[in-house]
Amino acid sequence: DADVTQTPRNRITKTGKRIMLECSQTKGHDRMYWYRQDPGLGLRLIYYSFDVKDINKGEISDGYSVSRQAQAKFSLSLESAIPNQTALYFCATSEGFSYEQYFGPGTRLTVT
Amino acid sequence: KQEVTQIPAALSVPEGENLVLNCSFTDSAIYNLQWFRQDPGKGLTSLLLIQSSQREQTSGRLNASLDKSSGRSTLYIAASQPGDSATYLCAVAPGGGADGLTFGKGTHLIIQP
Numbered sequence: 555d556a557d558v559t560q561t562p563r564n565r566i567t568k569t570g571k572r573i574m575l576e577c578s579q580t581k582g583h584d585r586m587y588w589y590r591q592d593p594g595l596g597l598r599l600i601y602y603s604f605d606v607k608d609i610n611k612g613e614i615s616d617g618y619s620v621s622r623q624a625q626a627k628f629s630l631s632l633e634s635a636i637p638n639q640t641a642l643y644f645c646a647t648s649e650g651f652s653y654e655q656y657f658g659p660g661t662r663l664t665v666t
Numbered sequence: 667k668q669e670v671t672q673i674p675a676a677l678s679v680p681e682g683e684n685l686v687l688n689c690s691f692t693d694s695a696i697y698n699l700q701w702f703r704q705d706p707g708k709g710l711t712s713l714l715l716i717q718s719s720q721r722e723q724t725s726g727r728l729n730a731s732l733d734k735s736s737g738r739s740t741l742y743i744a745a746s747q748p749g750d751s752a753t754y755l756c757a758v759a760p761g762g763g764a765d766g767l768t769f770g771k772g773t774h775l776i777i778q779p
Contacts, residue, residue, distance in 0.1 A: 558709075587766055596670075597755070599766035612766050644709060651765060654700065655757075657710040 557581045558658035560645050566664045567635050575630045575661050577645030585648040586628040587655065588612075588620060590641040597644065603628055635665045668693045672756055672770035680778050681748060687741040687773045689756030694737050700767065701730050701741050702755040710755065714741070718761075746777045 558579045567573050577586065588600040589612075599612030601620040609620055617639060621629045632639055645658040669692045679685055689699070698717045702710040714723045714730040716739070722731040729742040743750060753774045757767035 585765065589767075589769075594771065596771040597757075597767075597769040599768075602766050604765070610765070646710075651697070651759075654712050654715045655767060656712065657702075659709040 556659065558645060558647055558656055560643075560658040560661050562661060563659065564662045566666065568666055569636055571635050573632045573635055573663070575643055575645075575663070577628045577630070577658055579626050579645075579647045579656075579658075581647055581649075581656060582625075583647040583649050583656075584625065585650065585653075586622065587646040587648070588618075588628070588630045589644045589646065590614070591644060591660075592641050600630065600643075632663075635663075637665045639663065640665045668696075668758060668760060668768045670756060670758055670768050670770035672754075672773050674773060675771070676774040676776075678776040678778060679746060681746060683746050684742070684744050685746055685775075687743070687754050687756075687775070689739040689741070689770055691737045691739075691758050691768075693760075694734050695761040696734065697759045697761050699730075699732055699739050700757050700759070701728075701739075702757065704753045704755060704772070713754075748777045748779045751775055751777045 561576045587602040589597045591597045603622045606622045619631045643661045646655045648655045671690045673688045700715045701713040716723050716732040727744040732739045753772040755772045757769045
């Protein structure tokens with residue numbers, strides 16, 4: 555089984571809908587991250603969490619919110635989806651600061 | 667703001683060649699640099715991690731170097747194979763207490779059989 559899993563793997567939604575992307579990990583890592591990848595722009599950091607009590611904004615947090623339900627679970631929400639949030643979303647984990655990051659398989663989100 | 671640039675954006679070479687992928691970053695205050703591989707429709711696979719105090723790391727046919735003072739890293743692939751075809755991403759971890767990686771846009775590599 556994969557160490558970092560993301561659900562759903564693909565999602566099509568309409569403008570204005572609320573949507574949640576979920577990430578689970580079995581690596582026992584404290585740090586978890588959400589990134590988005592856009593063609594021509596590379597990956598950019600949305601939010602990150604050091605533990606269940608600590609949430610931090612990344613470079614592009616506007617329009618997103620997150621929830622760290624447990625050490626192993628980190629969810630990303632789009633409260634009111636818009637078309638320019640169409641992207642590939644990745645979750646990642648790390649054992650600690652300056653440690654290697656491990657990525658999930660990604661969620662392809664399309665907002666129409 | 668940290669910026670990471672990867673050159674070339676795309677590269678196509680015959681099987682068996684040795685090749686070098688380049689990565690540069692604007693702020694030398696980094697904690698580490700990580701090279702990833704991304705296959706179409708899939709996630710990122712970590713290849714090598716170089717801490718800021720290190721000069722290079724090796725794994726099999728891959729060798730990554732880091733020159734922190736000049737803001738450069740290279741990924742050397744020896745004896746390339748068609749299975750090496752993928753997009754290679756370079757990412758740096760910032761200093762100063764922040765977290766998360768800053769990525770380059772990648773080099774799309776094709777190894778011709």
